[in-house]
Amino acid sequence: MTATALQQEAQRAKRRQQIGGWLFVAPVLLLNLIVVVIPSAIGLGMAFTDWSGVGSMNFIGLANFQRLFQDGVFFKALTHNLLWTAFFLIVPVALGLLGAYLLSGIKRGQMFFRVAYFIPYVIAAVVNTQLWRYLLNPRVGIGPALSQCCGIEFLNVPVFGSRDLALLGVAFVDMWHFWGFLLVLYLAAMSGVDIELYEVARLDGAGRWAQFRHVTLPSIRPTLVFTILMITIWSGLVFDYVFIITGGGPANASEVMGTLLYTTAFQRFEAGYAAAIGIFMALWVAIATGGFVLLRKLGWEV
Amino acid sequence: MLYLILKQAVHTSIFKEAAVKTRILSVMLIFSIVLMAVPAVGAQGDETVITWWTEVGTVPTNLQEVFIDPWNAAHPGYRLEIIEKEDLEAVLRTTIAAGEAPDILQTAGASYIAEFVKAGLVQPLDDYAEQWDWADKLLPWAYETGFIGGTLYSVPLTYESMILMYNRTLFEEHGWTPPTNLEEFTALAEAAEAAGIHPMVYGNANWQPSNEQVVGVYLNNVAGPQNVYAALIGEKPWTDPEFVEALELLQTHIADNGWFSGSLENYFATGWDDYWAELPTGEAAMMMTGTWAFYMTFSFDEAGTEWDWAPLPIFNDRAGEYNYELATGSTLSINAVSPNADVAADVINYLLSDPARVLELSSTKQFGEYMVPLHYTEEDFPADTDERLIRFFSDFAEVTGEGRFGYTTWTFWPAGPNVQLWQEIELVWFGEMSIEDYLARHQAEWDAARAAGLELAVPAPAGVE
Known part of the structure; x- marks a missing residue:
């Protein structure tokens, strides 16, 4: 066999392998096309129509977006999503890091705490929300109980009925179920940190805070950045806890883009306008993901 | 088709061993047949x-x-x-x-x-x-x-309607009778408050549109069914003084006086479980609710008290004699x-x-x-x-047969005005929107619904030609 023939045979084998590869991913690509790409394209198209959700639709150009930019409730919802993001990037991340760091120093019983903190994450949202509804009930919850027994009044408020507290209250409940997940992720990342780095830091006189800041944090940076990205994305798409507990109320005090979209599409029968809100939610995700990609391009180890 | 694709994949890829290849293809063939057979299952039988x-x-x-x-x-x-x-x-x-x-x-x-x-x-x-x-x-x-x-x-x-459900045992203890007008209602509510009892229990923690039930009661029983009817058929704007007056009274009762569950904030944090705990135990005296509530009256048996119902009080003479709001709960x-x-x-x-x-x-x-x-x-x-x-x-x-009826929002309001009615009323209650602005926006929603041909059939009450 000549060198050319061998070369051609190698090329054919490579091509066969490539075709095989594509055929293997074809079902997944097809599935992705059907359940992601096509619905997304339809959703994008719907945002330019007056579709009610059933029946015919009419092209109305940018009217839905013009209305969106004049819609005070939408901007309120968007602001709440931003506040939600800030809350989740600070409180559960800090709790998760602190908890993981403290737990990483425990040799006995660590598994117990891991499981205990993780349990709320695997419980259905509807169960968690019902639990906290009872706990924060203005009639039979913790607040009136503490007020009656010990005269402690600061919790004796209808959290989910208050304009000032509703969003914070729902975020707290969601955070309560979520932070254990972060803790487990951070703990797993911390267990991979080279123990010698801590020993060297200790020899250099570093205390626990200095070790955490200069050894732990840089070592778990990929996990940390990943969770920050996911929190940012999820905060833009948040729906379930808000919908179940307050439905966005009272008086839009806990309205987020997700609940506004739902009400618009399924109660007001304005699927076209709801799709325009959906475009903004997709834009949120795109910006968050774009930031992540940019960091990678800039050479960050994320 | 799926089988053919997978077969091609097997031939062109890493599975070179004949035995492995045969086994995989057999599994795929069975899988494909099962997949193809699934839609046929529902079509079996002659029924x-x-x-x-x-x-x-x-x-x-x-x-x-x-x-x-x-x-x-x-x-x-x-x-x-x-x-x-x-x-x-x-x-x-x-x-x-x-x-x-x-x-x-x-x-x-x-x-x-x-x-x-x-x-x-x-x-x-x-x-x-x-x-x-x-x-x-x-x-x-x-x-x-x-x-x-x-x-x-x-x-x-x-079908259903709105009624005043009350704790009969509590009423008998205090010598109260169900109120029939605003004066009696106010006196009773104040007496209940003085006794440390919530005059009424209600809230929207489980179902945000519960707001519409409350708003509907005040529109009908203050403005009167004739005025509501005129607005429903487009002969009277929702911005007229009768409707403003209705919502002002509601504002006084729900936001200023906190007669629904103790405070406006409590109203938003109160759900079904709370209704059926507060009313039977006498923590609350009354509840403006729908007749679907009959299903939950066993809660009174558990609390060892008696319940009863009465027609909703009429809050303004223009609303005439007591009446029942018409409502269909579901349609076929x-x-x-x-x-x-x-x-x-x-x-x-x-x-x-x-x-x-x-x-x-x-x-x-x-x-x-x-x-x-x-x-x-x-x-x-x-x-x-x-x-x-x-x-x-x-x-x-008997009463509705005489034409003495009001209108529920979920039966006679198109979707747009209906959602606006129960959503934005919360802004009114919290003082973020004036009643006049709220009703102007309500009118605009009605105009849009009429333009879209979404008006619903509305029976005329007594006294209307």
Whole structure:
């Protein structure tokens, strides 16, 4: 066999392998096309129509977006999503890091705490929300109980009925179920940190805070950045806890883009306008993901 | 097709061993056959299935033996399937758009079916109504609510109204009587407050649209049914002083006085569990609620107290004598693309044709669900029916028959104005929006709904030509 023939045979084998590869991913690509790409394209198209959700639709150009930019409730919802993001990037991340760091120093019983903190994450949202509804009930919850027994009044408020507290209250409940997940992720990342780095830091006189800041944090940076990205994305798409507990109320005090979209599409029968809100939610995700990609391009180890 | 793709993949890829290849191909072949066989399963048998999806949790416990089995026995070759669906409204909207909805469409009220009608997804029922005299079988006002643009598209599955439910034991202890006007209501509310009791319990923690029930009561009982009717048919703007006055009184009661569950904040944090704890135990004295609440009156037995109901107090003389708000809880229609429309209509007719059967079904829900608006007599009710329930249905029939009725938002308001009504009222209650602005926006929603042809049929009350 000549060198050319061998070369051609190698090329054919490579091509066969490539075709095989594509055929293997074809079902997944097809599935992705059907359940992601096509619905997304339809959703994008719907945002330019007056579709009610059933029946015919009419092209109305940018009217839905013009209305969106004049819609005070939408901007309120968007602001709440931003506040939600800030809350989740600070409180559960800090709790998760602190908890993981403290737990990483425990040799006995660590598994117990891991499981205990993780349990709320695997419980259905509807169960968690019902639990906290009872706990924060203005009639039979913790607040009136503490007020009656010990005269402690600061919790004796209808959290989910208050304009000032509703969003914070729902975020707290969601955070309560979520932070254990972060803790487990951070703990797993911390267990991979080279123990010698801590020993060297200790020899250099570093205390626990200095070790955490200069050894732990840089070592778990990929996990940390990943969770920050996911929190940012999820905060833009948040729906379930808000919908179940307050439905966005009272008086839009806990309205987020997700609940506004739902009400618009399924109660007001304005699927076209709801799709325009959906475009903004997709834009949120795109910006968050774009930031992540940019960091990678800039050479960050994320 | 799937098998061929996978076969090609196996041939061109890493599975070079003949034995491995054969085994994998065999598994794939079986898998492909199973996949192909799945759609065929539903098509087996000679029976034609008539499908009807209903809201989960509302179904009478005896539906199978009292309704489905007898209908199936009377219709050889057909099988009726009534399936409970969680969040039926959303499921129906998705499937009807895809042409996959059931033969019988159940919606939450006339304003919902209007959207489907506008999209041409619902079968006209006029011929069936004529064939089986549905106009005579149903209460006149209820029959009328099924018309859109002069064509009948739905019949009500259940009817209801708003009442004043109260703790009779508590009332007797304090020597109170149910209030009939604003003066009595105010005096009673103040007396209850003085005794450390919430005058009323209600809230929207479980169901945000509960707001509309409260707003509807004040619109009807302050502005009066005649004015509401005039606004509903577009002859009176919602911005008129009577409606402003109605919402001002509501504002005083719910926000300023905190007569609903103690405070406005409590109203938003109060849910069904709280109603049925506070009212039977005497923590609250009264509740403005729908007749669906009859189903929960067993809570009083558990608390060892007695309940009763009264018509809602009239808050302004212009509203006339006491009346009952008209409401249909759910509607039944026929899918425009149903291949079994005639048989589906027969199912509906079967439901409308026997008042005793309907009462037998509805009795399992204390007449709060599946209470089809037929002409009932006291004798039609099962012998062990609570006197208080019979008293309501008898009085309702008599009073509404005289044209003394008001209007519920979920039956007579199109979707746009309806959602605006219960959503933005919260802004009013919290002082973020003036009543005038709120009503102006309400009027604008009505104008848009009228322009889109979404007006619903509205029966005229007594005193209106």
